[in-house]
Amino acid sequence: MSDCTTRTTCPYCGVGCGVLATPGKDGVAIKGDPQHPANFGRLCSKGSALGETLDLDGRLLHPEIGGKRAGWDESLSLVAERFSQTIAEHGPNSVGFYLSGQMLTEDYYVANKLMKGFIGTANVDTNSRLCMASTVVGHKRAFGADIVPGCYEDLELADLVILVGSNMAWCHPVLFQRLQSAKAERPQMKIVLIDPRRTKTAEMADLHLPIAPDGDVALFNGLLQYLADAGQLDQSYIDRHTNHFDEALTAAKMSLKALHAKTGLSADQLAEFYRLFAQTEKVVTCFSQGVNQSSEGTNKVNAIINCHLATGRIGKKGAGPFSLTGQPNAMGGREVGGLATMLAAHMEIGNPAHRELVQRFWQSPAMASEQGLKAVDMFDAVANGKIKAIWVMGTNPVVSMPDANKVANALENCPFVVVSDIMADTETARFAHVKLPALGWGEKDGTVTNSERRISRQRAFLPAPGEARADWWHMAEVGKRMGHPSAFDYRSASDIFAEHAALSAFENNGTRDFDLGEYASLSPKDYEKFQPTLWPRRKGQKGVSQRFFAGGHFFTPDGRANFVATPTDTETALAQPTKLRLNTGRVRDHWHTMTRTGKSAALSAHIAEPYCEISPGQAAKIGVRTAELVEISAAGQKVLARAIINPKLGHDQIFVPMHWNGNFSSNGRINALVPGKTDPFSGQPALKAAQVDVRAANMGLYGFMVTQATPAELHSTYWAKAITKKGWRVELAEKDAARAIEKTVRAMSGLEIGAADAHYHDPKTGQHRLAWFAGSQLQCALFLATEPVAVSRAWAVDQLAQIFETPAERYRLLAGRPGKDMPDPGPIVCSCFSVGANQIADAVKGGCTSVAAIGEKLGAGTNCGSCKPELSEFIDEFTLSAAQ
Structure with a gap:
């Protein structure tokens, strides 16, 4: 490794891949870190293209007040003054912070300390509320704490991997590559995909269950009933380590007719899946946004966990429920109380003993006494004037929140809006009274936690541009100016991390799940050398625990896990049969609202504009052909997108990506059509369930x-x-x-x-x-x-x-295509090597019958591997057409 190479961590999804970054004359060279236990050197297309996203074009490089350049002291003093004034006049609940899973743990920690311990309100929430909040509540209901029980190795050790509402091939590509490698070594491993859409992930699945939208609770309730009827329960485990099984089983019972109706699956499909689960000891069930982003997301999580508890398949090698986190540091944010419903170190804001402990540790003057407003409720409070000052950090809610236009209107009319960001012109920053320039990836320093509870360092390898400073520094300086100089006198991120670790161990003694006591006295030098590690890391602990609950002990008051009754009487059918159900999600090569990936030519080559997947029947019904434009509308709002006719899509559904916004398209903010309906337990929005009208745009x-x-x-x-x-x-x-x-x-x-x-x-x-x-x-x-x-x-x-x-x-x-002497590569499929669809099709027709053969001939799939599912599709389609 070069002396100028820095070991750091990718800023995209929750896989948490290690990255080697080497600055040079021609930019920053990016490689996967072969020593990092999350990826062992692998990177996806987004990670591989990180070097293309580091320019300063469009960056916010100095503070601004009212759109004009200002100094740091003036800007921070104004923020402190306006927040203090608002609190004095209207109380602490009149202010709010809205954070991001892109922030580092140290940033999150300072935000929560300032708001919950010194301002005295829990109105601090995060865009992780849109991502994994239902998992948090499901974990706490079942386990007594927000714990992912297993680790990535379990995916490779399992004999059956179930992917529920997860397009792993596009959304967690490196985990998908690890799973592909494991299946190549052990072909007997089975993979089941449960998803209304036939996504790219289905190319590797042995069984795809095209479940009806929101049919997941019924499916897993049916599985629980099947396990009981077939004598496949682990009754000893149930008796020794759990509560409330009978209540859960009673709630799960339904007729076969109701089960088929709610899941949309045939008797044969259900029987095959249920037999696979019952007869396979090593089962990992991975679930992601398709489970969480639902008005019944929490019950979906618990219905899955119920089946693992019922068979004792938890805390063991190759067995357990596994939440695939969406963002790079959603987990780290949860660890420091990033959600309005939590306290730092996984403690409960509703628990008086926990509040007293945290207040004593922080020596705080004004501890929040109750849960704050969750994301949707927070912006509703901005809209109705209850919140009069809000600070948005590292996220773009005018694009990503449901009912996005309402969020825009709320911010437009809010008396005081602060935005900390790396970009000068986001659709949220346009409403800011004060803009504060933040450090971006490659410039900032701190830690993140991935989906398997592994804490890794993000390290700076570039100088701070302009006057940009770390998010934690912004908030610490405001805290000082609000009258708390000693509480926020941090010199570096390592100071904050050590305090965070010390709080996690404070009067813990093994009673709480989250404990980093081993690092409570970590020096700046040791922080710099910090190696990726799973938590917990209790002081004096020998070795690192990869899994929780192997011994059957949970973090509930009686130490037993809870089965949770998840009734299936919720109405999941379309309320208006004439409308279509809108499913939103990610594409392979873009991230969130494209402030980073939109800078990369390689990533933009794969999919360059917003699109709408629609079934052939619906396309014919509205009179639209492939590549024409459609207008998608709901509640007086509309979006324009390119039609892609997908014969594998349900007739009553459409799919539109969530990335495009006013900086990259005329009218692509799809979340403007999504109402603010939320899960009653978690407050997570149902981002995949809007009812919409679709018609041909009829462009001239x-x-x-x-x-x-x-x-x-x-x-x-x-x-x-x-x-x-x-x-x-x-x-x-x-x-x-x-x-x-x-x-x-x-x-x-x-x-x-x-x-x-x-x-x-x-x-x-x-x-x-x-x-x-x-x-x-x-x-x-x-x-x-x-x-x-x-x-x-x-x-x-x-x-x-x-x-x-x-x-x-x-x-x-002007011909618009190459001549015969210049072959047309076709639409780009492999972003790493700019390999097009025509080139791949020609290679398959020429005898390349495997992904490896295509890679050897064209290079496609040999770098990050993210395009491998699409390469498989080319092979399958050619094989099918040749056989007809």
Whole structure:
């Protein structure tokens, strides 16, 4: 390893991969850390492209007040003054913090200490509420504490891995790669995918159960009943280590007719799954957003846990329920009380003894005495004026929250809004009275905790840009200015981590699950050398416990796990049969609201615009063809997206990704259509259950553009932009045609339609193709048609890097596709090596019958491996068509 290489941790999903970052003259080289126990050197496409996201373009580099540059002292003093004034006039519950699973544990700790211990309110919540809050409540109801019992190794040791509501191939790609490797070594391992959609993950599954939306509780209740009827319970374990089994079993009982109706599964599908579970001792059930983002998410979690408790399959190698966390530090945030319903160190805000203990440790003057407002309720309180000052850190709720336009209106009318972020212009930052520049990945220093409870270091390897400072420093300085100088006198992240560890061990003596006592006196030097470790790490503990509950002891008052009754009488059918159910989620190569991944040409090459998956039947019903635009609407709001007709999608469903926003598309904020309905126990929004109308957008003109210029003003009814290696690509559409397109071209590139250097017009077909050059370099090419433009996108993007010496070469460009001597790669599938669909299809037709063979020929799938499920699809589709 080079002397200038830094060991750090990826800032994306909850897998928590180790990264080797090496700054150099040409940027930062990124590799997976072979020594990190989460990934052993593997990285996904997003992690591999981290080096492309580190430029300072668009960064917030100094504090701003009212949109004008300000100094740190002035800005922090204003924040402290306005928060103090608001509290004095309206009480502590009139202020709030909204945090992010992107923040480091040390940042989270200071935020919670300031709000809960010194301001005296628990109105501090996080976007993790949108991610894993139902798991938190499910764990606490069953285990007495928020504990993931197992570790990643269990996925490789299991004989049956069940993936519930998890598109692991795209959302946790490195875990998926570990699972693929394990199955390759042990082909007898079985994988079951439970998901209404046939996602890329299904390519590896032995069994895909296309369950009806929100049918999960019924499915696992049916499994519990099956286990009881088939004599497959571990009655000894139930008797010795659990409570309330009879109540759970009674609540689970239903007729076969009701079970089929609620799950949408046939008798054969149910029987095959139930037999697999009953007859396999080593079972891991992984669940993610498809379980959590539901109005009955907590009951889904407990229905799954019930089946593991009933068979004693918990705390053992290769067996247990396993929550796959969405964000890089959602777990770390939970450890320091990041949610409004918790205290630091997994203690309970509703427990007087816990409150007293934390208050004594912090020596706090004003301890919060009750739970604060959860995310949806917090922004409702901003909207109705109960919260009059809010500080948003490292997240973009105007895009990511349900009922997103209501959130925007709430922030617009809030008397005082503070935003800490790395980017100057997010859709949330536009409402800020004060903006504070934060450090980004590669600049900040601290810890994160992944899905298997492993704490790892994020280390700085780049200098702080401009005046940016760590989030914890922002809050500590405000705490000092609010009258608490000694409580927030931190010199570094290591000071905060040591205090956090000391609190976790304070009067613990093994009674609480979360304990980092081993690090309570950690020096800055040892903090710098900190190696990835699972918790708990009790002081004097010999070795590290990989799993919880192996001995049957839980953190409930009586030490026994609780079965939780999860009734299935909840109505899960569509309330309005004429509407479609909107499912939202992630794509492979983008992250959250694209403030980081939107900077990467490689990541934007795979999917470059918002899209809507729709079934063939629904597409025919509304009269829309592939690649045309659809309008998705609900409650007076609408979104425009590209139609992708998916024959594997249920007729009453659509799928739209959640990433696109006003910085990358004209109207792609899909969460503006999602109501704020939440789980009654966890407060987690049902982000996958909106009722929507879908119709053809009926555009009169479509356009596609590649341009050297950075798009500034876009005026078309529909537009979506994505960065490329040499410029930008832009999709355009307009109800009534050329005038708006021409205006867009002029505003964006300073070019006149009539001044094109090469042009082609066909009035009969409505096609217009134009190109502008500066010397031999292409400046801009614009393709217009009355239907979706038939131009090879990957090829057109590549033309920005080519040399055009002759008029013939320029006019050849207008064909929109390469000549016979220049094969068209097709849409990009492998982001790492820019391998397109046409190249892969040709390789399969030429005899590449395995993913490995495609990799050997083209390189696809040999770096991060994230595209392997799609490579498998090419092979399967060719094999199927050849057999017909």
